[in-house]
Amino acid sequence: MNPEQLIPQLVIYMVVLLLAISAHEAAHAWMSYKFGDDTARLLGRVTLNPVAHTDPIGTLLIPIVMFVYGHLGTPFGAIPLLGWGKPTPVNPLRWRNKDLANVMVSIAGILANTLIAIIAFVLLKIYLITRADQRLAASTQEPIELFLSYLLIMNVSLAVFNLLPFPPLDGSKILDTILPASMRPMLDILEQYGFIILLVLIWAGLINAIISPIIGFISYLLFLGVR
Numbered sequence: 001m002n003p004e005q006l007i008p009q010l011v012i013y014m015v016v017l018l019l020a021i022s023a024h025e026a027a028h029a030w031m032s033y034k035f036g037d038d039t040a041r042l043l044g045r046v047t048l049n050p051v052a053h054t055d056p057i058g059t060l061l062i063p064i065v066m067f068v069y070g071h072l073g074t075p076f077g078a079i080p081l082l083g084w085g086k087p088t089p090v091n092p093l094r095w096r097n098k099d100l101a102n103v104m105v106s107i108a109g110i111l112a113n114t115l116i117a118i119i120a121f122v123l124l125k126i127y128l129i130t131r132a133d134q135r136l137a138a139s140t141q142e143p144i145e146l147f148l149s150y151l152l153i154m155n156v157s158l159a160v161f162n163l164l165p166f167p168p169l170d171g172s173k174i175l176d177t178i179l180p181a182s183m184r185p186m187l188d189i190l191e192q193y194g195f196i197i198l199l200v201l202i203w204a205g206l207i208n209a210i211i212s213p214i215i216g217f218i219s220y221l222l223f224l225g226v227r
Contacts, residue, residue, distance in 0.1 A: 009146060010067055016150040017063055018050040020113060020158055021085040025053040027112035028088040028105055035101035037094040045088055058084035082161055087168070099177050106173040110159045117155035121222065124148040128226045152222075153215060160211050166201075167194035 026048055029040030044052050054060065063083040095101035127144060162170040167190060176187055190197070201207050 006068070006071055008143070009071070010064065012143065012147050013067055013150055013154075014060075014063065016147065016154050017083055018054070018059065019048070019151070020116065020154045021059055021083060022048045022050045022053045023112040023116055024109035024158060024162075025085045025088045027108040028090070031105045031108035032088070032090040032095070032101070035095045035097070035105065037091045037101075039091045039094070040088050043089060053085035053088075055084060055086045082157060102177045103174055106170045106177075110162050110170055113155040113159040113162075117152055117159065120148055120152035120155065121218065124152055125222055125226075128222065152218070156215060156218060157211050160214055161207065164198070164201075164207075164210075165190065166198045167191050169194075169198070 026046055029045035032039070033041045033046060040046065050059075090105060092098060092102065095105075124145075127148060131145075165171040165175045172187075172190060172194060175190075179187065
């Protein structure tokens with residue numbers, strides 16, 4: 001792929017990534033505030049402004065590098081094109097109903113990405129039907145399709161990825177709440193080695209193996225009934 005094709009795709013991809021990450025982190029901050037902790041709100045994190053949530057490495061550098069390498073056909077292309085934002089600061093000591101709060105604050109980002117994915121799915125389905133009826137000019141089709149496709153895939157991927165029970169992902173915090181105290185040793189091991197385990201799973205392609213069938217099923221539903 002030449003730079004003339006790559007740069008517009010990269011710009012659209014980064015816009016989508018910033019939106020997905022900002023919605024994810026803002027949802028954590030908003031839910032924590034609803035349960036009595038205003039730490040993140042006072043720091044300006046209940047916002048979709050990407051400046052408040054952007055991590056220079058996880059939101060910008062790594063996604064850009066992985067996107068470019070992936071589209072140049074290098075081995076890095078096997079790595080999921082995911083990123084992360086600045087962690088949302090919360091103070092669990094200020095939460096009301098701490099167990100419920102921990103689950104809801106942890107899952108809030110996943111729910112935000114799921115909601116965006118549903119909206120993207122509906123809009124993309126409408127777009128595909130409209131395109132099939134040739135009601136759109138050809139010059140407008142590619143950017144719209146690319147934006148909505150990235151919006152759908154990115155938010156589905158982030159939602160599924162964050163459900164995994166490995167620290168520092170949201171799934172590990174949910175697991176910490178619902179598992180009995182007898183499982184604490186296992187959780188301690190995950191806490192200590194979770195990030196390493198997660199990196200191994202990513203490099204081994206197992207994260208793609210989890211996410212790809214889900215994306216494939218969504219794609220099937222997306223094109224079902226489209227001429």
